[in-house]
Amino acid sequence: MLYNNIVSKTKKIIITSCVVGGAILILVACLLLVFLLKPNQGEALKVETVGNHIIVSAQPEEERTYRFRFANGDEVKTFDSTSSQFDITELLWDGELSFGASYQISYCLVEPTGILAGEFSEEITYVPVMRLDAPVVSLDEQNFSLSWQAVRGADHYIVYYYDGENLITTQVEETGFDLTQIKGGERQVFVTSASNQAFFYESELSNVISTTITHTLVEFDSAYIDENYVLHIVTTEQPQGIDISVNGQQYYVGEGDFDISATQTGYEITFSAALFYQPGADIQVSPRPDLYNIFIGEPTVVSGPLN
Numbered sequence: 001m002l003y004n005n006i007v008s009k010t011k012k013i014i015i016t017s018c019v020v021g022g023a024i025l026i027l028v029a030c031l032l033l034v035f036l037l038k039p040n041q042g043e044a045l046k047v048e049t050v051g052n053h054i055i056v057s058a059q060p061e062e063e064r065t066y067r068f069r070f071a072n073g074d075e076v077k078t079f080d081s082t083s084s085q086f087d088i089t090e091l092l093w094d095g096e097l098s099f100g101a102s103y104q105i106s107y108c109l110v111e112p113t114g115i116l117a118g119e120f121s122e123e124i125t126y127v128p129v130m131r132l133d134a135p136v137v138s139l140d141e142q143n144f145s146l147s148w149q150a151v152r153g154a155d156h157y158i159v160y161y162y163d164g165e166n167l168i169t170t171q172v173e174e175t176g177f178d179l180t181q182i183k184g185g186e187r188q189v190f191v192t193s194a195s196n197q198a199f200f201y202e203s204e205l206s207n208v209i210s211t212t213i214t215h216t217l218v219e220f221d222s223a224y225i226d227e228n229y230v231l232h233i234v235t236t237e238q239p240q241g242i243d244i245s246v247n248g249q250q251y252y253v254g255e256g257d258f259d260i261s262a263t264q265t266g267y268e269i270t271f272s273a274a275l276f277y278q279p280g281a282d283i284q285v286s287p288r289p290d291l292y293n294i295f296i297g298e299p300t301v302v303s304g305p306l307n
Contacts, residue, residue, distance in 0.1 A: 056068055187210070232269070233269040
């Protein structure tokens with residue numbers, strides 16, 4: 001009886017030892033398998049702008065997926081990608097990530113089942129910015145106007161043209177522009193898209209529109225002569241010259257012969273009236289027309305304390 005009990009206990013010890021040993025072997029095998037299958041730590045990471053796309057690039061590895069991590073303060077977001085080239089452009093436009101935010105970006109490699117992941121790479125700091133797309137501009141020749149499609153991210157648009165060597169700009173909020181507003185002549189006009197946000201850069205130039213523009217000059221808002229015989233003209237647009245009538249006698253002041261300063265609503269032009277001023281005379285002024293800039297309005301009557 002005693003012998004049977006001893007044998008029975010011995011069998012139990014052997015069985016238990018075998019089970020424990022087997023479990024240990026399985027555990028060791030699993031740990032070894034994990035060690036062998038676990039991906040390496042992510043290596044160098046970089047961010048590139050390709051056209052109008054922002055690409056986060058990891059080092060390519062065969063039979064691996066990629067887990068990209070974006071940390072902005074306490075906010076951390078991860079995205080899995082089957083490609084080492086991860087395009088984050090639409091994530092930014094959709095609001096999953098934010099333009100102008102400072103991100104600490106890293107990535108790790110993930111084995112095919114998605115269970116085992118390596119350690120994250122060293123972080124790089126990146127602030128997403130974007131150059132806006134350039135508008136594609138078309139010309140309505142009948143109405144002398146430009147139009148274009150709205151550009152994503154743009155708050156306004158800038159219309160450019162050259163007047164001789166001077167580059168003239170006009171900012172508009174709409175997706176169109178009346179060309180008869182600008183100074184007449186043979187013009188090459190182009191447009192850019194722009195934003196009030198610092199992380200959106202002004203676009204490259206649009207296609208160039210070449211056209212001949214006839215502009216109707218506007219009447220001066222007001223004009224007066226002060227006690228020092230200086231004539232002041234208030235106007236919403238800059239003239240290339242001024243026609244002056246004094247009791248029917250005609251005078252002309254060229255663009256280089258008067259001073260001009262910008263105001264909140266337009267311009268103020270000043271020059272000496274001493275050479276033609278006559279007390280009580282009927283003095284009228286108007287912008288000088290030319291082949292491409294016509295004036296069909298009424299001359300502006302000059303007032304002054306001495307009249």
